[in-house]
Amino acid sequence: MPDDRRPLIDGATRSRRLRSALLVAVLIAVPIALVLAGGPSVDELKRTVRQAGLLAPLVFVGVYSGWTVLLLPGVVPTLAGGALFGFALGSLLALVGATAGATAAFLVARRVGRTGVRDLAGPRGARLEEWLDRHGFVALLYARLVPVVPFNVLNYAAGVAGVGARAYVSATAVGIVPGTLVYAALGSASAHPGSVPFVVSLAAVGVLTLTVFAVGLLRRRAQVVQ
Numbered sequence: 001m002p003d004d005r006r007p008l009i010d011g012a013t014r015s016r017r018l019r020s021a022l023l024v025a026v027l028i029a030v031p032i033a034l035v036l037a038g039g040p041s042v043d044e045l046k047r048t049v050r051q052a053g054l055l056a057p058l059v060f061v062g063v064y065s066g067w068t069v070l071l072l073p074g075v076v077p078t079l080a081g082g083a084l085f086g087f088a089l090g091s092l093l094a095l096v097g098a099t100a101g102a103t104a105a106f107l108v109a110r111r112v113g114r115t116g117v118r119d120l121a122g123p124r125g126a127r128l129e130e131w132l133d134r135h136g137f138v139a140l141l142y143a144r145l146v147p148v149v150p151f152n153v154l155n156y157a158a159g160v161a162g163v164g165a166r167a168y169v170s171a172t173a174v175g176i177v178p179g180t181l182v183y184a185a186l187g188s189a190s191a192h193p194g195s196v197p198f199v200v201s202l203a204a205v206g207v208l209t210l211t212v213f214a215v216g217l218l219r220r221r222a223q224v225v226q
Contacts, residue, residue: 042190043191060085060097064094064101068098068100068104069105074094074098078183079184079186082183082190086188090184091180095177095180101155108159128149129157129158129160132162136163136167137167140167141174146211182201183205185200186198186202189201
């Protein structure tokens with residue numbers, strides 16, 4: 001009997017890839033367009049942030065949280081946080097925003113249920129859900145520390161898996177610290193390319209990327225052997 005589900009799955013996969021490609025194109029095109037149009041410089045944005053006072057960090061955390069719920073990549077606001085607020089405050093705000101957004105996504109997943117999450121996250125989300133059901137907090141902490149699993153997909157998968165809210169929030173808050181610090185440092189040094197802090201931050205991003213790639217490769221080989 002022919003399987004009519006494969007075209008649907010392939011179509012959904014192509015659709016997600018197309019949306020991802022469009023998002024990357026927008027993220028690249030918008031800064032270029034701003035530069036060509038004479039948009040505000042980083043220094044001008046920093047002055048605006050200082051003038052806004054306490055409102056600026058609150059708005060940043062709110063935007064970061066909403067950004068996360070919408071399944072958009074957190075690297076972008078983390079870099080922006082480092083550039084606008086400096087390494088220390090930018091890191092803190094990014095951690096708060098990412099944790100708040102991840103928690104909101106977790107609660108949304110609890111509300112929409114397994115069917116809704118699987119429609120949103122696809123087959124990979126279903127596999128993540130099963131993995132989290134088996135290993136719980138340890139698996140979640142591992143996935144946050146070594147982000148071979150997309151951050152936003154994991155948020156929704158954990159929401160319908162057998163992970164308690166307290167364990168989820170604590171594993172997320174601790175596990176995202178290394179990556180957040182690395183990208184916030186790169187953002188804070190981005191105004192001075194070629195400086196020692198910038199080179200060190202860029203090297204740290206490279207090490208993090210290679211680590212993720214190596215762990216993902218080892219996991220795939222282990223699955224093949226099994």
